[in-house]
Amino acid sequence: DAGITQSPRHKVTETGTPVTLRCHQTENHRYMYWYRQDPGHGLRLIHYSYGVKDTDKGEVSDGYSVSRSKTEDFLLTLESATSSQTSVYFCAISESTGTRDTQYFGPGTRLTVL
Amino acid sequence: LAKTTQPISMDSYEGQEVNITCSHNNIATNDYITWYQQFPSQGPRFIIQGYKTKVTNEVASLFIPADRKSSTLSLPRVSLSDTAVYYCLVGDRNNAGNMLTFGGGTRLMVKP
Numbered sequence: 572d573a574g575i576t577q578s579p580r581h582k583v584t585e586t587g588t589p590v591t592l593r594c595h596q597t598e599n600h601r602y603m604y605w606y607r608q609d610p611g612h613g614l615r616l617i618h619y620s621y622g623v624k625d626t627d628k629g630e631v632s633d634g635y636s637v638s639r640s641k642t643e644d645f646l647l648t649l650e651s652a653t654s655s656q657t658s659v660y661f662c663a664i665s666e667s668t669g670t671r672d673t674q675y676f677g678p679g680t681r682l683t684v685l
Numbered sequence: 686l687a688k689t690t691q692p693i694s695m696d697s698y699e700g701q702e703v704n705i706t707c708s709h710n711n712i713a714t715n716d717y718i719t720w721y722q723q724f725p726s727q728g729p730r731f732i733i734q735g736y737k738t739k740v741t742n743e744v745a746s747l748f749i750p751a752d753r754k755s756s757t758l759s760l761p762r763v764s765l766s767d768t769a770v771y772y773c774l775v776g777d778r779n780n781a782g783n784m785l786t787f788g789g790g791t792r793l794m795v796k797p
Binding site: 606612614615616661663678679 | 730
């Protein structure tokens with residue numbers, strides 16, 4: 572399995588508080604992604620990164636920000652968490668830019684916003 | 686964006702062959718077709734990828750007709766452990782990244 576870890580694995584927080592989720596990889600892959608998964612919606616892309624300090628928005632980026640200061644770390648921040656952001660968050664990495672790219676996923680973080 | 690359509694769910698029995706078909710009418714010339722498997726409480730896992738005709742690995746086969754507007758994932762002799770959600774994805778690119786769009790997937794239930 573690809574070396575991807577996510578922390579924390581579970582978190583319960585209250586509405587209005589800031590939350591940061593961390594994705595760490597040991598594969599030195601260029602691309603990193605954050606997805607959220609909700610019942611009935613499959614996985615939806617939040618933000619992605621194509622290099623250090625290079626990020627872009629995905630399908631559902633409102634309310635989220637990201638940062639990537641090192642190749643191995645990609646942080647997802649909820650500046651002021653809302654109950655609608657209760658979800659399971661997955662980080663993924665990929666090596667190449669080609670359409671034959673394969674994404675490798677982390678174990679996920681279950682976030683509950685009360 | 687290239688969109689995919691798959692059945693929401695399928696049932697099968699142990700030992701049977703399972704075929705899951707995905708429609709992707711707007712697939713682009715350079716797009717590849719990729720299938721992922723997801724077990725409960727885990728991230729998706731790559732199964733197989735192809736561009737045209739047939740691809741086979743130790744886990745599955747992928748059949749892609751000449752027009753590439755659909756693809757079929759074939760799982761031979763499924764077992765209970767193959768119960769999972771299967772996602773069909775078509776490579777979709779924007780200006781700077783490599784975004785793959787996950788649809789709702791197909792929930793496969795394998796029964797004894």
